[in-house]
Amino acid sequence: MNWVADSDPIVWFALWCGIGALGLTALLVIRILLLRAAFQARETRETRFLSRWRPRLLAAIDTVPVRLPRLKRRDWLPFLSLWNHFQESLRGAARHRLSAMALRMRMDLAARQLLQRGSPPEQLMGMLTLGHLGDRDSWDRIEAVARGPHSQLSLAAARALLLIDAASALRALLPLMASRADWPLSRTQWMLNEAGAEITSTMLSAALEDVPPDDWPRLVALMDAGHPDVVSPVIGRLLAGVQSEEVLIACLKSRHLPFNGARLLRLLEHPAWQVRAQAARVTGRMGHAEFVSALLTRLSDPVWWVRYRAAQSLVQLPSMSPEALWRARQTLNDRFGCEMLDQAVAERRGQ
Amino acid sequence: MMDAAVNTEPLFLAVQWLFVGYVVAMNSGYLALYLLSVVCLRRSLEGRALDVLPKVATAYQPPVTIIVGAHNEQASISPWVRALLHLDYPEFEIIVVNDGSRDATLSTLRREFRLALFPEAAWKRLSTRTVHGIYRSALFPNLRVIDKAHGGKADALNAGVNAARYPLLCSVNARSILQRHSLSRIVQPFLEDPVTIAAGASPRIANGSAISDALLTKVGLPRQMLGLMQIVEYLRTELFSRIAWSALNAALVIPGGITVFRKEAIVSVGGYRTDVMDPDIEVILRLHRLYRLSRKPYRIALVPDPVCWIEAPETLAQLRRRRMRWQRGLSDALMVNRGLVHPRGGAAGWLAFPYVALFEWLGPLLEVTSYAAVTAVWLCGGISTLAFLSLLLMAAGFGVLVSVSALTLEEASFRVYAQPRRLGTLLTSAVAENLGYRQLQAWWGLRGLWQWLHGARDHPDGRKDAQQKPPRPKRRQSSG
Structure with a gap:
């Protein structure tokens, strides 16, 4: 009754697919084990490296050591990661001494190499390092990255340029900063x-x-x-x-x-509710009594946010004592306005 | 006899092709998504090279309103709210919506957080069931509680949206376990891309992990095989495939453990729908549909980091209920948003929707039918035992390959399960998952599909009955 022989192509296809999938699975398991081993080896190496270099960097905050070893290529990234961490955490002369230390170790060359030939994480670290070192020679290359399409790299490049020379960087980059969403x-x-x-x-x-x-x-x-x-x-x-x-x-x-009272009063009447809401919020911050009447009018605004901001501003105004607020509430005919004022008063009391 | 043989041979052959075709197509889809997610993850992780440096821009993170729906949660609500209050984030408020609890949820909250009634001016941008009152905590100014009539999860979330003060909304499931950095991580896509309207995270399994004050502090593995297999399943189906879809801006299904939305986006599409089984899945699909169709620029992102954890079912009965419920929720969401398959649907409408419909929605039907048909053909003597075993070997082989691929990617990216013994346990689970567990899930999925077809629905309080559809929410035109 076996119409389909075992040599049927579909059976062979299934069999070989199954065997192939299991073979690939075995390769993936080996890949996982290799990844695990590589990760552990890297972690051990980095831990050892950091335990050796952290005290040296801490010491360099006070005095730049005279004798410093040259680093191997594989140690550049952990070193620069630690060095940049210190740079980002410190200010003033300590930063200059750390820079002197890095220059003595020729890390500027290492950073340039990372920028030119490194993977994206290495490029990021390289640019930040060059920024902290104020490396003008790399300006053109970093600026090219800043104008490039890669969001993270371009942003890091912009920061590096600002670190190297803020005035020149701003001249070159401000239009970009305003346009790059x-x-x-x-x-x-x-x-x-x-x-x-x-x-x-x-x-x-x-x-x-x-x-x-x-x-x-x-x-x-x-x-x-x-x-x-x-x-x-x-x-x-x-x-x-x-x-x-x-x-x-x-x-x-x-x-x-x-402060521009007349303009703010006009903006409280603006057709766009977002403008009215912002204007209402700002008037409270300005604290001038001349806004009271306009804000009371805004308590009847059809948009909740405008009413809310107007009420918040009213209770913030120095001229609006609890009694003045109570009197103002009595003059309101709008239920929504009364509710909003009650809420703002309660919020103020709860703060 | 010979006549019968001649008549059935094409049928038996078609059954085998159906089985092979389905297995190859489904697993090829998974593998393609896996390869795409490798590229996306590499890019995402490369950009974090400077994350080791001191954080600099936290002050610019936008304020967030966290909305928590609570229905009969008296035992767990207080520690859970306290955990949220301890999140590491510059500015946020928490709105707990007591959705008509019949137990002491509200009185517990009032006592624990010294709540007092607050005269809040209502702004009903989304219609909800009656709100009885809004309370504010005397201890934590950023905590408010809305007490309202029972209307289900979607209705509770809509009430929270109405009361939210901040531009970003974070919806958190009452069963989700977070870490202190969770909110900072999940808000990141909004900082990176101004057109982001939603960001979610795939949940990880918390069973076996250390949890302190309702926050996860140390990752562990469950002891039971059922929990272990769910870890592998979540990596395969909920994480890496969704990361790939997210790269195409076509992640249609984002589990609702923790999701952040731009408030105006949620309001503009009418809020959460109260007439669907799973409002979290549905709202993401609807955002895709309405934004694509109106040609508005948008992005819905999935954060790959482990930021949200859930307790996985520990018994088959619990797992069955969850699986069937999920299938019904997905069915509802896809049906309601089938308009996404539209000339303007893009990758979401023409790639992701058919994929999800074929392999996640109808997948259980195709899978169970394939297995049943091949088994029947073998039992009828239509194929030899060797052929039958070859077909099963192919299905299991592909399944194990996909599961181990997911583990490989996990190992290359987040290394959540770092200890060597844990890796061995998970590899074993990746094999075991394909020898019965996946097939069982498919069977439960099929039952869920059947229930959905017959109109079975869940009440918000967990009961199930037929054709109970609460009224659809209508967006109010007036803002007063």
Whole structure:
């Protein structure tokens, strides 16, 4: 009754597939064991390496050792990882001594080699090292990476350039910082903060001319890193003249928003609710009594967030004592406004 | 007799081809996804070379609202909320939604966290069952509790969305076990890409691990083979294949252990649906569908790191219930969002949806039918024992290959199970998983599919009955 003979192609196919799959499985098991062995060997080597080098680096914070060994290629990455960790944690003269130590060990050459021929993690470490060493010779190569498509590498390259020469880096990179959506805003803001307000303020303000209006909201957000004396007038001018909702919102969110009561009162009536909500939030921070009437009106806004921000601002205003708030509540005809004011008062009391 | 033989031969041959075709197609799919995830993981891990350095940008992490639905959780709710309060994250609030508990969940919370009624102005962007009151903790200003009428998980989450103050929402299952860094990790895609609207994480199995104050502190392995096999299964089906789909922005199924959403995205698609079995799976599919169809740029990411852990079922009965429920939830979600197969569906509509439909939704039907048909043909004498064993060998061989591939990737990336003995245990489980366990899962999946076809649904409180569909939520136009 066996219509299908054992030599049927389908049976052979199944049999060989099964055997092939099991053979590949055996190879994968060997691969796992090799991975495990390699990982353990690397871990042991690195632990031994770090236990030897951590005290040396700690000592170098005070005095650069005179005699230092040359490192093997395989030790570059653990050394630079540790060295950069120290660089990121320290300030001032200690950093300079660590740099002197690295230069004496010719780690600048090692870092350049990692940047040129390394894997992406090695390139990252290489660029950060060159940044901390202030290696101007690598500028062009690092700038090329900064303009490249790889998000993480380009961002690390931008930071390295800022570390080497913040002013030149900002001249070259500010338009990129304002336009590259793949560079997290938080990380970019942090890099600018690290560069220092003295350098960034003027350039951020001037960049408005070079950056297309579509990128202004991001540029305004970056201006938080600038000095208020320099950046505030720019934001004030933008707030007074610009129509774009995104830019208005960015200006209203800015840490350096200057006081412009008349404009804020107009923005409390803006057709876009996001602008009204931001304006309502800002008025509380400004603390001027002239906003009370407009904020009370905003308590009847059709959008919950505008009512919420208006109520929060009202309870923050120094002129609004509990009695004044109670009296203001009595004048409200809108149920939603009363509820919102009650919530804001309760939140304030609970803080 | 000869006539009968001539008539049945093509049928027997077709059965064998069906079996071979299904096994080869399914496992080739897994292997292709595995290869893609190797590339994605390598890229992701390469970018973390500088993570060893002191953290610098934590102050810029956006604030998050964590929403926790609680229904009859009096025993576990307090330690669990305390664990959430200990998460390592700069700014977050917790909203516990007491979804009409009949036990002492609310009174426990009131006592433990000194809750007081709070006059919160309602903003019902999503319609929900009646909210009885909103409480605020006198001990922790970032903890609020919403007490509402029972409406199920989706309804509870929608109530939480209405009360959320922050731009990101984190939905956490009451059974999820987190680590202190979990929230920081899962928010990362939102920092990296401004069009990210959702990010999830595949859960890992917590059985055998050390848990302190409801947070996982040390990874371990379960003692039972059932738990071990689930670890391998989760690596194979929930982690590495989803990582590959995520790289194509087509991860349709993200388990709901912990998921972070951009609040405006959730509100714009109408919130969680209360008329589906598994609102977590459904909402991800709906986000894909509506964003693709409206051509809005978006990204739904899967974080590969181990950030969320769950207690795996320890008995076959529990496992069966979970598997059948999952199958019904997936069926609902796919049916509701079948419109994703659309000219604008992209990789999600034309690759991921057919794959999930064929191998995850209808997979149990095809698998059980294939095994049953081949066995029947063998019992009828249609194929020799050698042929039958060859077919089984192929199925098991491919299965073991895929499972061990997942373990290899785990070893090359996260090395969660670092001790050598654990590796041996998992390798054994990877083999054992293919000798009965997977087939059993397929059978339960088929039963789940059958129940779904016959309209069996779960009540939010765990009961099951037929054709009980709560009203669909409607998005309010007015914001007042």
